Amino acid sequence: MLVAEILKNKGDAVFAIGPDLPLTDACHELDRWRVGALVVCEHDKVVGVLSERDVVRAVARDGQPALGRPVSDYMTRNVIFAAPGETVAVLMGRMTDRRIRHLPVLRDGRLAGVISIGDVVKCQIAEAAREAESLRTYIAG
Template sequence: MLVSQILKAKGDLVFTATPNETVSAICALLHSRRVGAMIIMEGDRVAGIVSERDVVRVMAEQGPSALNQPVSSCMTRDVVFATPDETVNSLLTRMTDRRMRHLPVCENERLIGIVSIGDLVKHKISEVEAEADGLKAYIAAG
């Protein structure tokens, strides 16, 4: 299965913010939108990604004063991207190796979606269940 198929099924909605949003505002957005990461945009360009882990790290390092800082102070700037033509297996490997849970999807340098490790695992489970059902049907048919 390809990333493009996952985006087709789940949709292309991506929650974004700007680098000057405060960490506190990002926390509120992560909570209200029930997501684990947000893409930080400067115009049409992806400037970074901020996850719950980034927020926890900056809070542990700097304490409550970190909440008033711009999110640009704690976001991940070296963003790893996925492309629509990549496979679920290749992304699962990359995300596991790099210990990431979210990957923005870009095509021609344009943000077109985001996938989480949960999205990938969900589709992998569906794929395995369909294969198991097919094998059961084959065996039952004799």
């Protein structure tokens, strides 16, 4: 399955914040939208990703004062992207190798969605179920 198909099924909603937003407000957004990461954008350009892991690292390193600092102090700046034409297998490899759980998707240089590890796993489970059903149908004749 391709990234474009996953986005077609799940939608292209992207929860984005600005780099100057205080970390505590970003935490409220993570909770509000029930997501594990937010895309950080500035002037319609992706400049980072803030994940739950980034928040944990911030608090572990700087304690409570981290919550008042801007997201830009803690976001992941070296963003790894996905493209609509890539396969789930390619994404699985990239996510595993890089130990990341969220990949923003760019289409023609513009943010088109976000794929999470949960989306990838759901896709793999659905594919395995389809294959099993196909085998059952074939065996049943």
